[in-house]
Amino acid sequence: MTETALSLRGVSKFYGSGERRVLALRDASVEIATGELLGIIGPSGSGKTTFLMLAGLVEPPTQGEIWFLGRKVADPRTRSGELRKLRGRHIGFVFQKANLLPFLTAAENVQVASAAVGRGGSDARRRACELLEELGLAHRLDAYPQTLSGGEQQRVALARAIANRPTLLLADEPTAALDSDRRGQVMGLLSGLARDEGVTVCVVTHDVRAISFFDKIVEISDGEIAGTPAPPPASRDGEPLSHRPSE
Ligand SMILES: Nc1ncnc2c1ncn2[C@@H]1O[C@H](COP(=O)(O)OP(=O)(O)O)[C@@H](O)[C@H]1O
Numbered sequence: 001m002t003e004t005a006l007s008l009r010g011v012s013k014f015y016g017s018g019e020r021r022v023l024a025l026r027d028a029s030v031e032i033a034t035g036e037l038l039g040i041i042g043p044s045g046s047g048k049t050t051f052l053m054l055a056g057l058v059e060p061p062t063q064g065e066i067w068f069l070g071r072k073v074a075d076p077r078t079r080s081g082e083l084r085k086l087r088g089r090h091i092g093f094v095f096q097k098a099n100l101l102p103f104l105t106a107a108e109n110v111q112v113a114s115a116a117v118g119r120g121g122s123d124a125r126r127r128a129c130e131l132l133e134e135l136g137l138a139h140r141l142d143a144y145p146q147t148l149s150g151g152e153q154q155r156v157a158l159a160r161a162i163a164n165r166p167t168l169l170l171a172d173e174p175t176a177a178l179d180s181d182r183r184g185q186v187m188g189l190l191s192g193l194a195r196d197e198g199v200t201v202c203v204v205t206h207d208v209r210a211i212s213f214f215d216k217i218v219e220i221s222d223g224e225i226a227g228t229p230a231p232p233p234a235s236r237d238g239e240p241l242s243h244r245p246s247e
């Protein structure tokens with residue numbers, strides 16, 4: 001039987017107050033199994049990033065509850081300090097913007113994630129280099145962020161999010177700035193994490209070619225879950241995207 005890793009139960013999120021109150025997500029209920037690769041799709045402004053912020057315990061919901069690893073971890077009364085602690089221990093997050101530290105190299109940006117949880121030194125360096133190499137950045141280990149392309153920065157941010165072996169990994173449009181080969185590489189890495197290491201992975205994407213990698217898809221429209229369309233049967237066959245016939 002598959003275990004539920006994360007469960008959003010009737011969650012809503014409003015931003016602002018009074019006349020400026022914006023409903024970003026309404027009454028969303030989603031269960032995500034351990035080791036599942038979940039895709040979140042929908043038009044711009046529909047609430048995808050908001051969904052990820054709640055799922056990643058970056059923000060508490062305005063209504064509803066979030067359950068993680070079998071216990072309730074957030075409701076409207078949860079303070080952000082409590083969320084931060086849980087997040088640090090279990091969750092890797094790749095934001096839409098890479099947010100790399102400009103005065104550290106690519107490899108150092110990945111290593112600081114390990115240093116933050118007390119795992120520094122040569123092991124952290126080795127892991128950083130392995131991850132960056134796997135993401136096609138072997139030649140850019142010592143490059144500073146401002147000399148990297150948008151897609152390269154995104155891949156460094158992804159390596160940083162994975163460095164501490166999170167239980168749950170959330171990525172906001174991680175393939176947006178990538179060409180098709182790189183896209184395949186990133187999606188291949190994410191599906192490998194889910195399939196081989198049991199990491200629960202949620203990916204927001206606009207990219208129709210990424211869809212065949214997902215185990216489950218949640219479609220968001222106007223702040224509401226519009227459906228969970230079934231992914232195409234080619235899911236997770238390990239084929240790079242570039243070798244697939246285009247749709
Ligand atoms: N911090 C915020 N303050 C006010 N409104 C926000 C904020 N973040 C998002 N919104 C609004 O919430 C809605 C959903 O946004 P978002 O989750 O970013 O959508 P998506 O990621 O699908 O483009 C949009 O109308 C957006 O303008």
Ligand SMILES: [Mg+2]
Nearest residue numbers: 048049096172
């Ligand atoms: Mg977004």
